[in-house]
Amino acid sequence: MIPSRLKVGDKIGIISPSAPITDDLKEQYKNGIKFLEELEFEIILGKYIFSTSLGISASPKKKAEDISNMFKDISIKAIICSQGGLNANSCLPYLNWDIIKQNPKIFLGISDITALLNPIFQYTGLVTFHGNDLIFGFGNNPSDYDKQEFINCLVEGRIGKIPSNGERTSIREGTVTGKLLGGNLHSLLRLAGTPYFPDFRESILFLEAMDISPVFCDAxxxxxxxxxxxxxIKGVIIGYIYGLQEQIPENIQMEEILFRVTEEYDFPILKVNDFGHNCSNTILPIGCSIELNTRKKEISIIEQYVK
Known part of the structure; x- marks a missing residue:
């Protein structure tokens, strides 16, 4: 199931299903709103985007309520998460999957929103989108690549090769096709052992992480x-690993550790800089079929993901 693409003048809902928008982030929040308004979209705010409970975020039920309300509102054509955090998984038991299934629309986020993007696809079949959030993406000096990818993917529905945003490295060669699943490594593993963990059969796994050490990568x-x-899985794409490849470049890198841990496997591995924390981000449709060709260092979307 795929959502409708965005059109000029459409309403976009903003929610905070992980961390709330705090006072120290208000400037970036305003910048993110301005970015979207300059693209001629109308912004609708969720009821609990600034709320906190126990000093961490809105309660799981309130966060789920915001998600359901945004999906139910037929005037809203896309939902963008304000930022990541650590506890988006807390609202999963309270989501109304039927409401989401009956009102398919663009759902976009990154980092801890991984814990929502994959289960929504798993439970409803709705393709979701891994890409810039409001605050640290669109509100933090977005690049031309960020802006163009937003338009190319969610407005125009581009199919074909994903443009590179820097060096790509083939770690293990091969060409495979599969459905795209993944996101932030920490957030994905928080779903392990729960009913919300994705079905990875015949998938291509993409991963990114922030402030992770080599020993944690190995673990x-x-x-x-x-x-x-x-x-x-059929292949792996490793994104930009902020805090490891930038701050500690002399350390062994995530892709090298993955190659060692998977030495008995033959699936292809590609290292890219097209998605992750503190970098420009392409938009990756979770649940959509892609082709990964590591010899050519190419990632291609091979089916429609918006209509």
Missing amino acids: FFNQLKQIGIFDQ
């Missing part, structure tokens, strides 16, 4: 291996 990849994920 997390071994966890994925031990729960059988590497037996199911």
Whole structure:
């Protein structure tokens, strides 16, 4: 199931299903709103985007209520998350999957929103979108690449090769096709052992992380291996790893650790800089079929994801 593409003048809803918008982020919040308004979209705010409970965020039920209300409102054509955080998974038991299924629309976020993007696709079949959030993406000096990818993907519905945003490196060669699943490594693993963990069979897994050390990379990849994920997937795309490849470039990198942990497998691995924290982001349609060609260092979307 795919949502309708955005058109000039459409309403976009803003929600905070993970961390709330706090006073120190108000300037970036305003910048993000301005970015979208300059593209001629109308902004509708969720009821609980600034709310906190126990000093962390709105309650799980209130966050789920905001999500349901945005999907139910037929005038709203897309939902963009304000930012990531750590506890988006808390609202999963309270989501109304039927409301989402009956009102398909663009749902966009990054980082901890991984914990919503994948389950929404898993439970409803609705393709969701991994890409810039309001505050740290559109509100934090978005690049021309950010703006063009937003338009190319969510307005024009581009199919074909995803343009590179920097160097790409083939770690293990091969060409495969599969449905795209993944996102932030920490947030994805918070779903392991729950009913919300994705079905990775015949998928291409994309991963990014922030402030992660080599030893944690090794531990997390071994966890994925031990729960059988590497037996199911067809390939891996590693994004920009802020805090490891930028701050500690002399350390072994995430893709090198993945290559070692998966030495008995033959699935292709590609390292890119097209998505992640503190970088420009393409928009990746979760649940959509893509082709990964690591010899040519190409990622291609091969089916429609907006109508």
